[in-house]
Amino acid sequence: MPDQQIALMAHLLRRAGYGASRDEIEARAKQGYDRVVEELLTPGDDPGIEEDLMYRAYPSYFDKAAIETGQTEWVYRMINNKHQLKEKMSLFWHTILCAGDNKVDNARTTSIQIDKFRDMGMGNFKDMLMMLSTDPAMLYYLDNIESHKTAVNENYGRELLELFSLGVGKDGEFNYSEDDVKACARAFTGWNLAPTIPVFPYGRTPFEFRFDPADHDYGEKTFLGETGNWNGDDIVDIICKQPATARFVARKLYDFFVADEPPVPAWRLSAPRDMAAIESLEKAYFDSGYEITAMLRVLFTSDFFKDEGVHFAKVKSPADVVIGTMRMVGDHLEPKPGLFFVAMEPKYMGLDLMNPPTVEGWHMGREWINSGSLIDRINFASSMLGNTELPGVRSIIHRLMDLGESPSSQQFLDGCLDLLGPMQLAEETRGQLTDHLDAGGALKHGTQAEQAEFARRTGEALQMIATTSEFQFG
Amino acid sequence: MVSTVKDPVLAVISLSGGNDGMNTVIPYNNPRYRDYRPTLGIAENLIIPITDQLALHPAMAPLKKYWDEGHLAIIQGIGYPHGSLSHFRSMDIWATCEPDELGVTGWLGSVIQDVDPTGENVLTGVNFGRGLPRSLAKEGVPVASVGDLSSYGLLTEMGAEAQRAEALDLFGRMYAPAIGQGAVDDYIRRTGIEALKGADILSTAPGMYHSEVEYASSAMGSYLRDMAQVHNANFGTRVMFTTAPYNIFDTHANQAVGQANLLQDVASNIDSFMMDLRQMGKSDNVTLFFYSEFGRRAMDNGSGTDHGTGGVAFAIGDHVKGGLYGEYPSLEPGDLEDGGNLQHNVDFRSAYTTLLDRWMGLDAKAIIGGSYEALDFI
Numbered sequence: 001m002p003d004q005q006i007a008l009m010a011h012l013l014r015r016a017g018y019g020a021s022r023d024e025i026e027a028r029a030k031q032g033y034d035r036v037v038e039e040l041l042t043p044g045d046d047p048g049i050e051e052d053l054m055y056r057a058y059p060s061y062f063d064k065a066a067i068e069t070g071q072t073e074w075v076y077r078m079i080n081n082k083h084q085l086k087e088k089m090s091l092f093w094h095t096i097l098c099a100g101d102n103k104v105d106n107a108r109t110t111s112i113q114i115d116k117f118r119d120m121g122m123g124n125f126k127d128m129l130m131m132l133s134t135d136p137a138m139l140y141y142l143d144n145i146e147s148h149k150t151a152v153n154e155n156y157g158r159e160l161l162e163l164f165s166l167g168v169g170k171d172g173e174f175n176y177s178e179d180d181v182k183a184c185a186r187a188f189t190g191w192n193l194a195p196t197i198p199v200f201p202y203g204r205t206p207f208e209f210r211f212d213p214a215d216h217d218y219g220e221k222t223f224l225g226e227t228g229n230w231n232g233d234d235i236v237d238i239i240c241k242q243p244a245t246a247r248f249v250a251r252k253l254y255d256f257f258v259a260d261e262p263p264v265p266a267w268r269l270s271a272p273r274d275m276a277a278i279e280s281l282e283k284a285y286f287d288s289g290y291e292i293t294a295m296l297r298v299l300f301t302s303d304f305f306k307d308e309g310v311h312f313a314k315v316k317s318p319a320d321v322v323i324g325t326m327r328m329v330g331d332h333l334e335p336k337p338g339l340f341f342v343a344m345e346p347k348y349m350g351l352d353l354m355n356p357p358t359v360e361g362w363h364m365g366r367e368w369i370n371s372g373s374l375i376d377r378i379n380f381a382s383s384m385l386g387n388t389e390l391p392g393v394r395s396i397i398h399r400l401m402d403l404g405e406s407p408s409s410q411q412f413l414d415g416c417l418d419l420l421g422p423m424q425l426a427e428e429t430r431g432q433l434t435d436h437l438d439a440g441g442a443l444k445h446g447t448q449a450e451q452a453e454f455a456r457r458t459g460e461a462l463q464m465i466a467t468t469s470e471f472q473f474g
Numbered sequence: 475m476v477s478t479v480k481d482p483v484l485a486v487i488s489l490s491g492g493n494d495g496m497n498t499v500i501p502y503n504n505p506r507y508r509d510y511r512p513t514l515g516i517a518e519n520l521i522i523p524i525t526d527q528l529a530l531h532p533a534m535a536p537l538k539k540y541w542d543e544g545h546l547a548i549i550q551g552i553g554y555p556h557g558s559l560s561h562f563r564s565m566d567i568w569a570t571c572e573p574d575e576l577g578v579t580g581w582l583g584s585v586i587q588d589v590d591p592t593g594e595n596v597l598t599g600v601n602f603g604r605g606l607p608r609s610l611a612k613e614g615v616p617v618a619s620v621g622d623l624s625s626y627g628l629l630t631e632m633g634a635e636a637q638r639a640e641a642l643d644l645f646g647r648m649y650a651p652a653i654g655q656g657a658v659d660d661y662i663r664r665t666g667i668e669a670l671k672g673a674d675i676l677s678t679a680p681g682m683y684h685s686e687v688e689y690a691s692s693a694m695g696s697y698l699r700d701m702a703q704v705h706n707a708n709f710g711t712r713v714m715f716t717t718a719p720y721n722i723f724d725t726h727a728n729q730a731v732g733q734a735n736l737l738q739d740v741a742s743n744i745d746s747f748m749m750d751l752r753q754m755g756k757s758d759n760v761t762l763f764f765y766s767e768f769g770r771r772a773m774d775n776g777s778g779t780d781h782g783t784g785g786v787a788f789a790i791g792d793h794v795k796g797g798l799y800g801e802y803p804s805l806e807p808g809d810l811e812d813g814g815n816l817q818h819n820v821d822f823r824s825a826y827t828t829l830l831d832r833w834m835g836l837d838a839k840a841i842i843g844g845s846y847e848a849l850d851f852i
Binding site for chain 1: 565632666
């Protein structure tokens with residue numbers, strides 16, 4: 001039976017970050033759960049990595065001529081940011097407030113948006129929506145730059161309501177009308193970009209926001225029942241006080257950190273999986289004046305988060321697979337060649353960072369899995385975990401040796417599962433693996449030759465565990 | 475007229491990055507060409523004339539024989555209205571046929587589903603490369619993505635062959651039973667078995683392939699060689715896709731050398747692929763289509779060319795009716811689109827319609843979301 005405190009801490013670090021080595025999990029568990037939660041929630045302004053060191057090793061991260069460079073830098077931060085929740089919030093917001101470089105075509109502008117998600121991700125939701133509404137990548141992606149006083153483009157106005165804040169409906173009701181969409185879009189006319197600098201000959205420069213008063217519709221608008229000469233910031237004010245917005249943020253946080261919910265368009269008619277949990281998050285939203293940190297504090301200290309029923313019940317996202325594996329095996333913990341290839345893996349598994357398929361983002365949960373992505377997930381994780389030279393794997397081997405002179409196949413398998421999670425396997429799967437281990441003979445590590453063989457068989461066992469369907473959950 | 479070939483196969487190559495159409499099919503007798511291309515114009519003594527107006531780039535030499543035998547179709551001035559100059563957007567538009575919305579369903583994904591509605595054959599569509607290109611993406615449609623056929627499959631990095639065989643056997647046993655751990659777990663197990671099946675079948679292809687044909691050693695060469703092997707193996711694969719390395723045709727600078735090398739790579743490997751299929755006696759049911767997401771600016775920039783609109787695409791195959799389709803875009807200054815781009819006069823969806831209606835025998839309209847006039851190259 002795995003240690004419950006270890007299991008809970010591992011669960012927290014997997015969800016509020018990208019997992020951790022066993023050493024870190026144990027050290028954190030000693031600190032105490034609530035203290036660790038508080039630490040995760042209050043990273044301050046510290047970037048969490050040595051940025052000077054990163055930029056010195058990878059100068060191209062600085063101006064990001066190609067989106068792949070931005071993706072690689074992000075993956076470096078995901079692996080190494082010691083403020084893991086702060087880092088994970090950048091992905092959380094990216095999966096909701098989606099802009100794609102496939103349209104923006106300016107990697108630096110798109111990457112700056114992610115930096116803002118990281119910096120503001122645990123701040124106030126109102127600030128987040130204001131940032132978003134003045135974010136060049138978003139204004140470009142959703143055509144607000146084409147929205148004029150005399151010819152309104154509703155794209156941003158609509159998605160702001162439908163996908164970024166209220167959601168189409170809740171409890172069977174619609175959250176807004178087509179007239180609200182029009183009023184919202186009118187309020188954001190003139191929210192535009194400064195003239196862009198031609199790309200040649202010096203390469204891309206980031207786009208900049210500019211409000212153009214001459215192109216703004218100052219007329220009266222009625223939005224969600226309130227009438228006035230609303231500008232965009234008034235719209236954001238009105239949005240933030242809606243119960244639907246509290247529901248939206250609560251459900252998104254629950255979906256990302258606790259258990260899979262259906263995609264937003266289904267929310268009008270599908271009740272949350274755990275209404276009491278959602279209500280407690282909604283309450284934190286209003287009580288705190290829209291503070292995300294307050295909601296996260298309620299979430300991570302709640303029983304519904306700690307509940308064993310939600311441990312390993314979410315299909316890992318490609319970022320969880322790739323980054324989680326890297327942190328477990330302890331590779332790329334400092335700048336070194338080859339990170340680019342690691343950073344392309346999430347794309348092969350269906351998560352092309354900063355290139356969401358649509359403004360709706362990625363469909364998650366089981367939709368991460370198809371026959372191609374499953375092969376990539378399995379091959380990536382098992383090749384890393386089977387590499388007995390990597391520090392995280394070496395540490396697992398040494399800990400397994402501590403089990404005794406010649407552990408039984410059951411003990412050995414339990415040890416592997418404990419150190420990889422602690423995770424559990426279905427009885428049938430366990431049986432297959434134990435039979436396989438038994439067929440390989442006794443697991444000794446007395447002589448040097450036995451030690452080498454023990455290491456090899458550990459690597460092989462970890463590889464096989466990485467192929468299981470259970471390993472696809474996190 | 476619909477082709478009567480049994481089990482037609484469609485092979486598609488994307489020349490990612492925006493290939494310069496004007497230096498691929500060269501309007502050598504148009505004086506404007508020399509005006510626009512002071513640096514990059516191809517010398518008259520090097521070009522390969524195919525008509526009294528047009529010539530192929532010298533690096534396209536390996537494909538000249540297909541022109542001569544009447545099996546190379548050149549689709550000139552291909553594009554779509556209000557062409558996007560963003561690579562990524564334009565690639566997506568060619569992949570999804572949705573110029574106005576951000577589409578998620580790839581046209582070839584729909585083709586695979588139409589050919590094999592129940593998804594019975596996990597290899598109906600195969601991508602040569604890694605990840606799932608948007609052209610092949612469709613919910614519920616399995617597509618194998620083969621980075622390297624000789625090492626494709628599960629646990630390929632496992633050292634010894636015997637050990638790997640044992641591991642795969644174990645994998646099959648672990649995944650086989652639905653053990654009632656919930657719908658998602660069942661789904662993953664089913665998918666795992668599907669993946670294993672696909673990989674098992676694919677791994678037999680190299681053993682069945684015996685060929686003297688040489689391919690250039692490049693990504694394109696190995697993808698096309700893998701394609702020939704999969705086709706040779708008769709797995710029932712009907713859609714094959716690959717792409718040149720991401721964005722590599724984006725020749726803003728040093729194009730003279732760059733594009734020549736790229737075209738040489740593409741043309742020589744396509745020639746190898748075609749020869750390979752012919753030597754196997756299996757070229758009859760394959761049509762190969764290759765395109766780029768846009769052409770390039772009419773005027774060179776002194777070293778390369780910038781993003782343009784109207785471009786050129788090609789179809790090649792035993793049942794392709796060779797010749798010129800569409801019209802060469804006018805080079806008159808008044809006819810250039812803003813910024814100096816060649817106007818398209820053939821919608822790429824017309825080319826797709828030809829391939830789907832006349833070659834694959836499918837309902838193109840449903841797949842590409844509209845009616846476009848077919849061309850006569852099939």
